[in-house]
Structure formats: C-alpha cells, structure tokens
Amino acid sequence: MGLFDGFRQKGEIKKRAIPGEPLPEKQPFRHEEGSRPMQVRRPRSFADVEEIIDRFKDKLTVIVYVNELNDSTARRVIDMLSGAIYALGGGMAMLQRDMYIFTPDGVNEK
Secondary structure (H helix, E strand, O other): OOOOOHOOOOOOOOOOOOOOOOOOOOOOOOOOOOOOOOOEEOOOOOHHHHHHHHHOOOOOOOEEEEEOHHHHHHHHHHHHHHHHHHHHOEEEEEOOOOOOEEOOOOOOOO
C-alpha cells in the first residue's frame, strides 16, 4: 500500500496520461464567498515596500519573507510595514525567523 492510496476512492483506478491525448480542461480555483487571496512577497530591497503597502490598502493578507535582505534593511522593511499595517487598522505576527504575516482590518490572527 502506497502513502497516498488511502485518498483514492474505493475501486478508483489511477489513469496515466497517454502521449498525444489532450489533457483535461483546467478548472479555475474557487474560493469561499467574501474571502480574499493571500499574497506572498519577497522584497529584495527597501524600494519593494511600496508595492507591499499597496496590497495592504487592497485589504489583502500578505506573507513577507525578508531572508534575502541584510539585517539592517530587513529591520527597516519590517518597521515600515508594521507602521503601515497599524495605520490601516490591521495586524502583524512573526510566523518564524524572517517570515511575517500582515493581516488587514477584520481578520483574526488567532
């Protein structure tokens, strides 16, 4: 028994694609009514902060990785973003080292 065999429906047979046979039509991602997509950003310099703040103003949840920045620039970026999200009524939390989540007003962080 394979690792993912438990997810297959009973009697279902896994089909492999046959070369030359068209692939099934892609289905668009559907999300719950009223929910907003989450954004992931990896700023490479302090100049990328403006685009992230624009996502805050669009009321989107943004996960920001600052691991590609030097320590002083990362601190400046996080300070600027935390001030912006505070001014917009949102919140922030550190998920792990160099990874932060910024949530718009009305999103619980619990």
